[in-house]
Amino acid sequence: MVMKGQFLERPTLVPLPSGLVLEGVSHRGERRPGVLVLPPPPAEGSGMDHVVGAELAFAVARAGHPCLRFNYRGVGGSQGRPSAEPADLLADAHAAWELARDNTEGTVPLVVAVGGSDRVAVALLEQAPGAGLVLIHPALTPAQLRVTVPVAVVLPELEGPKARAAWAARLDEGALTVVLGADKSYHRNLPQVGKAVVALLQRVAASTGNP
Numbered sequence: 001m002v003m004k005g006q007f008l009e010r011p012t013l014v015p016l017p018s019g020l021v022l023e024g025v026s027h028r029g030e031r032r033p034g035v036l037v038l039p040p041p042p043a044e045g046s047g048m049d050h051v052v053g054a055e056l057a058f059a060v061a062r063a064g065h066p067c068l069r070f071n072y073r074g075v076g077g078s079q080g081r082p083s084a085e086p087a088d089l090l091a092d093a094h095a096a097w098e099l100a101r102d103n104t105e106g107t108v109p110l111v112v113a114v115g116g117s118d119r120v121a122v123a124l125l126e127q128a129p130g131a132g133l134v135l136i137h138p139a140l141t142p143a144q145l146r147v148t149v150p151v152a153v154v155l156p157e158l159e160g161p162k163a164r165a166a167w168a169a170r171l172d173e174g175a176l177t178v179v180l181g182a183d184k185s186y187h188r189n190l191p192q193v194g195k196a197v198v199a200l201l202q203r204v205a206a207s208t209g210n211p
Helices: 051-062 086-102 115-127 161-170 191-207
Strands: 010-015 021-027 035-038 067-070 110-114 132-136 151-156 176-179
Touching: 010 067, 010 086, 021 051, 021 086, 035 051, 035 086, 035 115, 051 067, 051 110, 051 191, 067 086, 086 115, 110 115, 110 191, 115 132, 132 191, 151 161, 151 191, 161 176, 176 191
Parallel strands: 035 067, 035 110, 110 132, 132 151, 151 176
Antiparallel strands: 010 021, 021 067
């Protein structure tokens, strides 16, 4: 029995065309769009249970939107060997994108990329539509980001003023969130990350008539 205030995580399988199956976790929600979380890539030594990915998934669920996060191949319970090949990471992300879309009756998801998965997210949005893009402490520079969807960026305060200034100049007003007192671990003020994702979700939902 799920009590008020609880959000049930459902184990989810993400099939790849190659026959491999990726491990995932989903939250249900009635509002649209949904959210697809790309965890840090295997080279960064983490997966879908990364503290940032887990926090924003619960924030999205509390706001009533469905969310899917997954592990790349060879990470956690996902089959295969860990890979740093861009083509493999993109194939994994695309399979998860398809499942996130299917879980919302064809509504394309907002994509959230943590750390070095920013490049995967940009490549994914070159192949598939997205409702928006959120980058959590991206490795990309503003000049390297070329997408046509609404974008928000979350940076830890300890990232430094140069990065903040560069992203502030690239983004629309209000689309940059600086998490005060935080480094890339976000041990301080972590809930601000989830709030930033929900803010873009609400902006996208309002623009599409799904408040």
